[in-house]
Each structure stands twice: as structure tokens, then as C-alpha cells.
Amino acid sequence: MYWPAGEAPGSAGLGGPLAVGAPAAVSAPASAARAGGLGIISPALVRRRVEAVGTGGAAAPATDGALATRQAGGLATVEPIAAVRGAASSGLAARFRGYLAGRPGHVSVAMYDAVAGTTAVYTDPAVAGYETASSVKLDILTALVQRAGASGRLTAREQALARRMISVSDNAAASALWADVGGAPAMNAFFARLGMHATTAGPGGKWGLTRTTGADQLAVLRAIAYPGTLSAAGRATVSSLLRTVIPAQRWGLTGGVAAGVAVELKNGWLPRTSGWVITSLAHVHGAGRDYIMAVYTKNGPSMQSGITTVQGLSTLAWKAARSSTSAG
Structure with missing residues (x-):
């Protein structure tokens, strides 16, 4: 949980332990329903566009004129789909789009299937950037581990803070590590190194107001899940910490x-005056499947509504993911 200055609720039943990310008040449906008691009204649904790309740079079939969204100078812009990099699963992107047409709020979602070698991305361009809330804690951790170099080892202090930041989503620990890594300037440099051109670090110490897209956050997840950006030791450091996320925050x-499949994830949740922000990042691997996925929602009417949206997208992704044990 991340509370920006001036937006922490007082008597809405959300103060105290939940405000600092304590586990007991987060994931149970009853507490999520209570969290939805702010009386926030979601804005009307707007026209959405699919962001997806065909293998080799060819435009994939898509609706809405096959347009993709980008951010430039803080503004949402539209560009031809062929300009977006990567391979894509346009079928899954269309299913994301169809599902979200019936859901409140705005969503940016991206999924990379390592078995199929495809990427599906869907972003609602009605808003310029999606707040990360506490999911940026995974970005902070990844930046720290990259700075550690080949050893991938954090100092004893950093390790202790990182465990609190990841396992129970402790905000004080995140603020300390945000400062350690160099704050917004250093995080913006980290995002640039990973090619995350639609991501901007939150100003000052407001790390939870970092703005991003699902497609951009795949870069962080790739760095953690697959060889390339981080050393093997560094990837192991991050993965081991993600496995400590408490059950109450594993939504x-x-x-x-499927049961028994590894899901290494970090979530975020934040009530704002315009509605709820619910975010989720994960590496899912097992039962022959291996994929990474990022979902950012905003302006939802309740915490539970946002969680439901993310879980619905997750179900679509799991069903669509290619299995290495399947024929073809």
C-alpha cells in the first residue's frame, strides 16, 4: 500500500496497519469490500485501443485502426502499430480488450509468453500514464540488484530492508531504499537503460506516483525472469525475495x-480521489508454461473491483499461454 501525501483516508476504515502495508487487512474479500467504502464513482468507460505488433514488425490484425499508444512529454499520443517493437499475440490482446470493455476504470496490460515467444499488449489511451503504487518496489529492488553487479548481493542492511519492502510491502523500507538507489534521478536513469520510455519516477520521495505502462514494466520483469540484464546471482536474489510475499498479498x-505453479509477484494498491489504483506484476512458470505479465488499473470504484479485473486478465493469460508439453 502506498499513500501519497494528503490522500491517506482518515475515518474510512483504511488507516492504521493497512496504510503501512500490513498483511492482515489486505487481501481477504471482506477487507477489500470494506476498502471499497469510499463512495468513489468510476468515470464512464471510454473508447479503447489495442497495442499489439506482428512478428517481424508487421502490423498485427487489430481493431480501432490498429493504433498503439505511447507517452511523450507526459502526453498520451497515438502512433501506427508497426512502430511498436516486439512480437505479439493479437488474439490475446483482443481478448483482453473484449474483457475490459465490460470492466470499470482504465487498464494497461502486457504479457510476454516465453514459450511461444509472443507478446500481447492492451493499453487504454484515455489517461497519460498509470501510477505504480507499491508495484514500483520491484523496480527499486531490481535497480539495487543491478547496481550490485555480478555478485547480485545486497548489503545486510539493504537485504533486511528489501525483505520488508517486498514480503509485507513496507513503505518505510521502500522510502529508505529509494533514497539509497539515488531517488527519482537514478530511477529515471534505470528506466532509460531498460528502454522504458513511457515510465517516469515519482517526484521527490513519492515513489508510488511513478507513472508507467504494462508494456514498459515487462522490461523489469524480463530482467528478473530471464538472462540478459542481471547476473544469474542477481536474478536469484530478486526471485528469492519475491517468494517471501505473504499469502494475504498474493492476489x-x-x-x-493452476495449483502448484510458481507465481513470483508484487502487487500495489492505492485509493485516490479519482478512484482506486490496483497493480500487479508477476513471473508465472510451471506446468510447461513460462510467462511474465504486468497489469495497471486506475479510477476503479473499489479495491475489490480492481483485483477482480486483474484476476480476470490473469485467467485469460493462463488459458492462452502456450505449454512446452503440448503438441505443436
């Missing part, structure tokens, strides 16, 4: 995933 991209 979202666990939705629809």
Missing part, C-alpha cells in the same frame, strides 16, 4: 493459475 496475477 491478482495468481487468478486462474
